[in-house]
């Protein structure tokens with residue numbers, strides 16, 4: 001007899017990728033995130049905006065399981081991550097694509113090889129992943145720059161490469177921390193649209209930024225973070241209405 005699903009797996013199967021209920025988190029003695037209520041569903045994009053030091057990066061660390069909730073309940077990709085064992089947490093992490101604020105690459109490698117890194121780590125051979133990586137390169141618009149070593153890329157191209165790398169292993173949840181930093185407004189909007197496209201393959205996307213003006217460049221749920229508290233920016237987003 002198959003074991004019945006846990007309530008957390010049931011939630012995932014109903015398309016709820018993240019559900020935070022009353023979550024507090026922080027560093028050392030400092031509580032940075034306070035009483036978070038948040039939900040992200042498959043095929044939805046969330047934009048979290050707020051001023052410097054509001055807690056956006058800390059929120060990303062919580063979602064990518066680099067920071068544990070101190071209290072409350074955090075269900076991410078079908079697991080109560082505050083209670084899960086190290087092995088389960090590691091398995092959840094592998095299903096999350098993360099675009100860091102300052103992406104770190106192997107500078108002497110080409111963008112193509114850096115993008116392929118997650119696939120190599122899964123044990124795939126170049127002939128198995130070459131077409132998929134080329135497709136990603138096209139998708140993010142890196143084109144010929146993919147064959148240059150990363151150190152030669154512009155800031156915007158590095159972000160495109162970081163996005164392609166985060167998508168390589170086909171994650172269920174994509175997190176992008178300030179992906180438009182240092183870009184022109186037009187480039188920034190293109191990047192957000194690109195990330196938002198991932199909803200079409202059923203992924204959930206969460207983007208953090210200081211820039212409120214990004215809210216109208218794709219269909220998304222806009223949240224504001226202020227002093228560690230998260231609120232829907234315009235009334236109650238569709239996803240929160242659907243919370244059971």
Ligand SMILES: Nc1ncnc2c1ncn2[C@@H]1O[C@H](COP(=O)(O)OP(=O)(O)OP(=O)(O)O)[C@@H](O)[C@H]1O
Pocket residue numbers: 027028030032050051052053054055056057058059210
């Ligand atoms: N490793 C850490 N240890 C202690 N405090 C930290 C740590 N990282 C961040 N903080 C503090 O947590 C608070 C929130 O920082 P966080 O980086 O999450 O904000 P942010 O909204 O991402 O800011 P920005 O838009 O400038 O990137 C700040 O007061 C910051 O000083």
